[in-house]
Amino acid sequence: MAEITMTVNGRTVSGTCEDRTLLVQFIRENQGLTGTHVGCDTSQCGACVVHVDGKAVKSCTMLAAQANGSEVTTIEGLASGGELHPVQAAFREHHGLQCGFCTPGMIMTAVDMIRRHDGKLDEHTVRSELDGNICRCTGYHNIVKAILAAAEEMGSGSKVAAE
């Protein structure tokens, strides 16, 4: 059994789990944070993307024990103080979700993508960067639109902050 301590959404949590427990299982079953989903068993679909130490990670590709001591952010920890993250707001405004199952992973991937590209994204880049996230409902059209809109908003926001 593994004794694990990590920070999840800003809170220090501890738990005991089997060595083979995946990070996604620890998050869902041990922590009860069911916003992170499991859509496949081959690390292809991206429904389980969370941030580990600030980077997007498929939480089914990592053992919980490997995340020991890490800072983990899940979809539940993205909005702050009741205010939606700009990517969350953009997904709603641009109808970037239907059944909602892939959505948490899409949003966590998008936040990371916008950060890595410093908000400078075009359609081609967004589509290429989304190749690890599968959506069966939206045809991606509105997801791409939402990410571009959020990137633009966050880009202009950071410019304002810099000025």
Place this chain on the structure above:
Amino acid sequence: MGVEGIGARVARKEDKRFITGKGRYTDDMVVVGMKHAHFVRSPYAHARIKSIDASAAARMPGVIGILNGKQLTEDGIGNIICGWMIHSKDGSPMNMGAWRPLAQDTVRYVGDAVAVVVADTKAQARDAAEAVVVDYEELPVVTDAVKAMQDGAPQLHPEAKNNLIFDWEIGDSAAVEEALKSAAHVTRMKILNNRLVPNPMEPRAALGIYDEAEDHYTCYTTSQNPHVARLVMSAFYNVAPENKLRVIAPDVGGGFGSKIYIYPEEIVCLWASKRTGVPVKWNSDRTEAFLSDAHGRDHVTEVELAFDENNNMTALKVDTIANLGAYMSLFSSSVPTYLYATLLSGQYRIPAIHGNVRTVYTNTAPVDAYRGAGRPEATYLLERIVETAARELNVEPAELRRQNFIREFPYQTPVIMCYDAGDYEASLEAAMKAADYRGFPARRDEAKSRGKLRGIGMSCYIEACGIAPSQAVGSLGAGVGLWESAEVRVNAVGTVEVLTGSHSHGQGHETTFAQLVNDRFGLPIDQVSIVHGDTDKVQMGMGTYGSRSGAVGMSAIVKALDKVEAKAKKIAAHLMEADESDIEISGGELKVKGTDKSVPWFQMALAAYTAHNLPEGMEPGLKEGAFYDPTNFTFPAGCYICEVEVDPETGKTEVVQFVAADDFGKIINPMIVEGQVHGGIAQGIGQALLEGTSYDPETGQLLTASYMDYTMPRADDLPSFNISTTETVCPGNPLGIKGCGEAGAIGSPPALMNAITDAIGNNDLTMPATPQKVWAALQG
């Protein structure tokens, strides 16, 4: 149109929980004492079960129980049913073999469930399932429907000689033969429609809870139609009587047809909960989903289309063999018959049509409805052969279609359907304009200069939604009625709850259904809650599939709103001492026409519940229900145009433009309708370009059982779509709406295949048009 009324682009109410991780799906449910199930599944496609030895597995850590088909039979759990009776053309009923929720003697496809392990944790259940020893005697295998019908082929069920389930026909064979003989031109094709795996992103799951004290069962399940699930589990599987069985379909992560059916797993979870005394949860992994979810399509068709000397269509002859897999799933028999062959007229005047359909058992997963269900198969063959005919006749494909369009409505086709309204020229024109169809030659030449082969293709589809009326579908063999129910409850403070038998698994009902109430009474949609997916809350409903939630589900709500409005007006008239015919409702107020007198909505509602001052004889309260049974199908139609560029070096196809012009009748929320079209087109492009289900023909192993092997469309496989709508109002329902859920998946595959075959100059190409196939076609 108000900002939240009919026609408004309202952002979805349900999104808040989904974007913050607060959606509640079946696998998220946790109840006290809950344990976990893992199914032991057959690794063979066809085998006799000689013995099952679970003794070692039963001693493994955490194991609570291991149950098999013999115990299931002992407890009287019934066979899984097919709910639509089809008779062969000789009058005999379909030859249905038995499907046990847990196979007892014989397994017939890889993934057939044999036993279930219940243990403290998922991992323990899985470990123990590995240790269950099943001794199989392998039997010969057949996966191909045509081969399965041949003499000497392996036999799946004793009831179905040569694996033939039924041999069914529609239309006038003699008239078609006559027209073929006298035709000026006949185009002939063999068309394959590839088997698909639906792949909603949420895998199926079930949680069965038996309460011994109350002798009551609760089932959380990933269902598109929880009431039908309850009905079937109660009436046919003998799990529990309806009043002791509650079925809840909470948030459901997509369905696309695959979550209509009542599968072995939910039955077994309920039964196992009683047997073991603990709540039992099962969650499918993705490979299990590939193996055991009902698949879609899988047709082989010979088709002939006849023309007179003026290029008018005179006859269509269709001979289809449909692979239904190892067992008959819930609606499997209706898909290649009444949902398919009744649409063979397409958008065209074809005086004589005959369709013959043989359905066949094979050692593959059961095949049932997948987005479009029969209509994509009809559209694909018709739009491929019309395009091919245009090439053979050397006429412009758009003009050949235009010339043969149906232009007068209602139009009675030779294959049952009576089209009520449409304007096919309008959608054709809209699509051609949006695609700059006439400018294509210049784009083709420009692509050529870059070494790319550019092609253009179109498809003019029609489909049928809101399968109905109940009496008609009953006469065609349906085991259920296809109406919908609604109840509108106005609370004492004026807020509204709408209970519906429709089920939302991505369609946005919580928003669009609330828009109906806003449109009627002027209440903010925030004050309207939509209740669905729970048989303890909603009395009865038929669920969501076949794009029926708008045309049927919303029509039921309209009927209930009519009744609420009538009573509300009576109360308001009484309160204001006016005549009820003078009362108008708008902006959350009931007003007396031509005066400044008004009563706020909430005050009228309060009056209904205080009952201090109601018209004489009126019952207190304000709650009305309705059942709506449509008078006809609805007929969405449209035109899709696709442009591709093929790299001749690699055979890789890029979709460079995709235009859709759809006629869905009246639209409640354009944003949601656009989303439905986008998603449908993506699935259609997936079918045409990427998705091919492959069984090893010798062993029956599913070779495409993960996302490593089955190519799902990803963001970088698709373009952004250029979509628009035209409108002819549907005369058959009070809102004038037709339905939009499946059109994209129906109309897009032929447009894409017509474009690729145009680009490469070789019409001999099957879906999915993988780079390998396209490259090979370029060489030949």
